[in-house]
Amino acid sequence: MPILDVTTHLVSAPLHTPFVTALRRTTTTDTVVVVVTDEHGHRGYGEAPQVWRVTGESLAGARACIDGPLRDAVLGRDPDDLHDLLRTVRGAVVGNHGAKGAVDVALHDLAARRLGVPLAQFLGGSATTARTDVTLSVAEPDELAATAAARVAEGFDVLKIKVGTDAVGDVARVRAIRAAVGPGVRIRLDANQGWTPRQAVRAIRAMEDAGTDVELVEQPVDGHDVAGLAHVTAHVDTLTLADEAVYGIRELLAVIERRAADMVNVKLAKSAGLGPARTLLDLAEAAGMGTMVGSMMETHIGVGAAASLVAAYGTSAVSDLDAAWWLTSAPVTGGITYEGPTVRLPDAPGLGIDALTVAEP
Incomplete structure (x- = not known):
C-alpha cells in the first residue's frame, strides 16, 4: 500500500488570549498542515508552525518544501518501511526542521493508523x-x-x-x-x-x-x-x-x-x-x-x-x-x-x- 498523495493546507486558528513573549506577540496560531494518504485511503497528519523568531521558517517556505522535495521523497514509498523513509526525509533538504517534522509526524501517524493502534502505543x-x-x-x-x-x-x-x-x-x-x-x-x-x-x-x-x-x-x-x-x-x-x-x-x-x-x-x-x-x-x-x-x-x-x-x-x-x-x-x-x-x-x-x-x- 504505497503513499499515493501528499497535500498541504494553511491553517490560521484564533487564540482566546494574546500570546506574548520576549520575542513576539500573536493572536493566532499559523501553521501548515500536511496530509499523507496511502493507497487504501489511510491518512496521516502533521504540521509545520510558522515561528519567525525561533526557527525562522515561514508558512510559504514550509509549504514549498513539503510540496516539492519532501513530497517527491515519499510518493510511491511503502509507509511500513518507516525507518528508511524517515532517513530519506531527513536527507532530502538542508534545514527546514518544521517541514521535515511535519512529514515525520504524518508518516508516524499513518503507520500507526495502518496498524490500528494509538500513536503512543x-x-x-x-x-x-x-x-x-x-x-x-x-x-x-x-x-x-x-x-x-x-x-x-x-x-x-x-x-x-x-x-x-x-x-x-x-x-x-x-x-x-x-x-x-x-x-x-x-x-x-x-x-x-x-x-x-x-x-x-x-x-x-x-x-x-x-x-x-x-x-x-x-x-x-x-x-x-x-x-x-x-x-x-x-x-x-x-x-x-x-x-x-x-x-x-x-x-x-x-x-x-x-x-x-x-x-x-x-x-x-x-x-x-x-x-x-x-x-x-x-x-x-x-x-x-x-x-x-x-x-x-x-x-x-x-x-x-x-x-x-x-x-x-x-x-x-x-x-x-x-x-x-x-x-x-x-x-x-x-x-x-x-x-x-x-x-x-x-x-x-x-x-x-x-x-x-x-x-x-
Whole structure:
C-alpha cells in the first residue's frame, strides 16, 4: 500500500488570549498542515508552525518544501518501511526542521493508523494521558498575579511565566505571582533568550534571595551563546533548561560538553520530528540531563504528537503541552482534549484526527 498523495493546507486558528513573549506577540496560531494518504485511503497528519523568531521558517517556505522535495521523497514509498523513509526525509533538504517534522509526524501517524493502534502505543507506551504546565504571557505584576490565581483555580499546578523583557521588572513579576498562588504551585520561567548572561545571573539570584522557589529557568540567554548559558548555569542554584540552544544532536552535544544547562526542552518542530526527538531524549538521559517535551504555538496535531511522545517515553519534568489549549476551538475533529492540566490522548488509531475543519486548500 504505497503513499499515493501528499497535500498541504494553511491553517490560521484564533487564540482566546494574546500570546506574548520576549520575542513576539500573536493572536493566532499559523501553521501548515500536511496530509499523507496511502493507497487504501489511510491518512496521516502533521504540521509545520510558522515561528519567525525561533526557527525562522515561514508558512510559504514550509509549504514549498513539503510540496516539492519532501513530497517527491515519499510518493510511491511503502509507509511500513518507516525507518528508511524517515532517513530519506531527513536527507532530502538542508534545514527546514518544521517541514521535515511535519512529514515525520504524518508518516508516524499513518503507520500507526495502518496498524490500528494509538500513536503512543506505536511509540512503545501504554499511557493515555500526559500532564502539562500552562503559560502566562508577559504582563505587569498585578495582571500576572490575577491570571496565575485564575489558572490555579482551573486546576493547573505548574505555571510557566514568560519573562525576559526587563530583568528588574521580572523579579517583581515572579514575586507577585508567588504571593498570589502560595507555596504549593510550581513556577517556572521562560526568558526566550531575553537576558544577557549578567542580567540572567542577577535576576535569578534575586529571585532565589526573595524565596520565590522557581523550579527552572528556560533559555535565559541567546540560543547561540552556549558559553553564556554555561556561565548562568554555573552561577545560580536554580535549574536551567536549554530550548533555543538545542535543535539537534550537534547542539545537544555542545551543551552536554560545556555542561551549559541542567535540562533540555525537546520540540518536534525544532528537532525535525518524532524520530530525532526520541534520539535527543535518549542522549539527554544518558548524559544525566533532565528532559521535557514542548511545543511551538501548534494545533491539536502537533501537540498530540508531542503528548504521544511524552506518554510513550516520559520526561523528568512536567512537559509544556498547552499550545492547543490557547485555541478558541479545535481546527480538527478528533485528537487530544484538555481537562485542566491533563492532556487526554484519543482511544483511536494514530493521532485520532478525523479531519480538518478550518483550512485553506
